Amino acid sequence: MDFSISEQDRLLLESVDRFIAHHLPPEEVRRRDDGHIPPYDLLPAMAELGLFALPLPSEYGGLDASWSMVALVQERLGLHAYCAASIFNRVVGFGAMSILTYGSPAQREELLPEIAAGRLLIALALTEPSAGSDASALSTRAIPVDGGWRLRGRKVWISDAEGADLLLVAARQPGTEGAKGISLFLVPPKAAGISMTGLPKVGNNCMPSFDIGFDDVFVPKDALIGEEGDGFANLMSTLHYSRASMAATVTGCAQAAVDLALSYARERTQFGRSIGKFQAIRFRLADMQMRVDQARLIVHHLAWMISQNQECGRQASQAKVIATEALQYVTHHGMQILASAGYAMESDMQRYWRDSRLYTFGEGSNEIQRELIARQLGL
Ligand SMILES: Cc1cc2nc3c(=O)[nH]c(=O)nc-3n(C[C@H](O)[C@H](O)[C@H](O)COP(=O)(O)OP(=O)(O)OC[C@H]3O[C@@H](n4cnc5c(N)ncnc54)[C@H](O)[C@@H]3O)c2cc1C
Structure with missing residues (x-):
C-alpha cells in the first residue's frame, strides 16, 4: 500500500495550514471556545480554498478528489482547530455526501454547487427524546396533505440547527413503525411552526445543540429527499x-x-x-x-x-x-x-x-x- 503524500496533497495541506494561521491561530480557537462562537463565518473562506468541493464531481463544481485527500484535510484541521474540522465534516461528510448519494438530479443540481461555495450548511434532525441509539423508533410524523406534508413531533440534540440553512428531518408516515415508513425532508429552520431552544451542555462549545418542536410544519412535495419511505435506509447508506x-x-x-x-x-x-x-x-x-x-x-x-x-x-x-x-x-x-x-x-x-x-x-x-x-x- 502506498502511504506517500502526493505533491498535490502537500500543496493542499500547506493551504490548510495557511488558512488556520490566518483565521484560527490558537488564541482565536480559545476565544471562540470561551465565547461559544461557531465557525459559520469561516465557511466562505474554506470554500475559497476548494475544501468543500473536494469529493464532489466536476459536473457540480467539484474537484473529483479522492476520499484519501479529504481524510488528510480532516486530520490536519483536527490537529489545529477541531471546530473547523467538525463543521467541515458536517458540510462534506454529511451534507454533500447525503445529497450526492440519494438526492434527486434537480436537488444535486441546485444544492451541490451551493455546498461547494460554502453557502449551505445542513443539520441532521434525527434524534428524539425516546429515539437515541434506536433511531428507527422515532415518532415525528409526516402527515400527507394537499401539496406536501405536515410535520409534527420533537427532535433533541440537533447540532447547529439554528445556524443551518436547511434541516434534514426524519419523519414517519402515520401507521408505520420501525425503519420502514421513514422519509427525509429538507426544511428551512425558520419554517412556520418550528420552535427551537438551545440546550446547555458540556464542551464542544462551537457546536450549539437544540431541542426543536415541529408544530404542523408544512413541507412541500419538493422538500422530500430520496424516495418516500426509504429515509432510514438512505441515512444508513x-x-x-x-x-x-x-x-x-x-x-x-x-x-x-x-x-x-x-x-x-x-x-x-x-x-x-x-x-x-x-x-x-x-x-x-x-x-x-x-x-x-x-x-x-x-x-x-x-x-x-x-x-x-x-x-x-x-x-x-x-x-x-x-x-x-x-x-x-x-x-x-x-x-x-x-x-x-x-x-x-x-x-x-x-x-x-x-x-x-x-x-x-x-x-x-x-x-x-x-x-x-x-x-x-x-x-
Ligand atoms: C453534543 C451532541 C450532538 C449531537 N448532534 C446530533 C445531531 O446533530 N443530530 C441528531 O439527530 N442527533 C444528534 N445527537 C444525538 C446522538 O446521536 C445520540 O446522543 C446518540 O445516538 C445516542 O443516543 P442517546 O444519547 O439517546 O443514548 P441512548 O440511546 O439512550 O443510550 C444510552 C447508553 O446505552 C447504550 N446502548 C443503547 N442501546 C444499546 C445496545 N443495543 N447495546 C448496548 N448498549 C446500548 C448506549 O451506547 C449508551 O451508552 C447529538 C448528541 C450530542 C450529545
Whole structure:
C-alpha cells in the first residue's frame, strides 16, 4: 500500500495550514471556545480554498478528489482547530455526501454547487427524546396533505440547527413503525411552526445543540429527499462517510494532545530533571503516540477503501471506535502529564479532554459500533 503524500496533497495541506494561521491561530480557537462562537463565518473562506468541493464531481463544481485527500484535510484541521474540522465534516461528510448519494438530479443540481461555495450548511434532525441509539423508533410524523406534508413531533440534540440553512428531518408516515415508513425532508429552520431552544451542555462549545418542536410544519412535495419511505435506509447508506470523517478529525486532535504533552514533558523540570526523563512519563507518552498512530493507520486504510468504492461498513465502525477511544486515552494521560498546568482553564489540554467525552457516544455510540462490527463478523 502506498502511504506517500502526493505533491498535490502537500500543496493542499500547506493551504490548510495557511488558512488556520490566518483565521484560527490558537488564541482565536480559545476565544471562540470561551465565547461559544461557531465557525459559520469561516465557511466562505474554506470554500475559497476548494475544501468543500473536494469529493464532489466536476459536473457540480467539484474537484473529483479522492476520499484519501479529504481524510488528510480532516486530520490536519483536527490537529489545529477541531471546530473547523467538525463543521467541515458536517458540510462534506454529511451534507454533500447525503445529497450526492440519494438526492434527486434537480436537488444535486441546485444544492451541490451551493455546498461547494460554502453557502449551505445542513443539520441532521434525527434524534428524539425516546429515539437515541434506536433511531428507527422515532415518532415525528409526516402527515400527507394537499401539496406536501405536515410535520409534527420533537427532535433533541440537533447540532447547529439554528445556524443551518436547511434541516434534514426524519419523519414517519402515520401507521408505520420501525425503519420502514421513514422519509427525509429538507426544511428551512425558520419554517412556520418550528420552535427551537438551545440546550446547555458540556464542551464542544462551537457546536450549539437544540431541542426543536415541529408544530404542523408544512413541507412541500419538493422538500422530500430520496424516495418516500426509504429515509432510514438512505441515512444508513452514508454513515461510513460521517464515521470516517469523525475518525480522521479526532485523530488529528489526538496528535495535538500528544504534541502538547510531549513539549510539556520536555520543558517541565522537577527533581532537577525534565519530567520527560522519568520512565513513568516516557512510557505514557510512547503509549499515547502508538494509539494515535494506530488510529491514523485505520483512518487512512478506510479512506483508501472509500476511494476504491469498497464495502467498508465494518471498517468505518472500527475506525470510529479506535480513533475516538485513542483521543480519550491520550487526553486522559495528557491531563496526568500536565497535571495542574492541564487543569488550568487556559490550557488547551483541558479543552481536548473535555470535548473528547462526546465522541464515543455521538455519531452512533461505540457500543452500537461494536454491535455492528460483531454482526459483520457473522455473530
Ligand atoms: C453534543 C451532541 C450532538 C449531537 N448532534 C446530533 C445531531 O446533530 N443530530 C441528531 O439527530 N442527533 C444528534 N445527537 C444525538 C446522538 O446521536 C445520540 O446522543 C446518540 O445516538 C445516542 O443516543 P442517546 O444519547 O439517546 O443514548 P441512548 O440511546 O439512550 O443510550 C444510552 C447508553 O446505552 C447504550 N446502548 C443503547 N442501546 C444499546 C445496545 N443495543 N447495546 C448496548 N448498549 C446500548 C448506549 O451506547 C449508551 O451508552 C447529538 C448528541 C450530542 C450529545
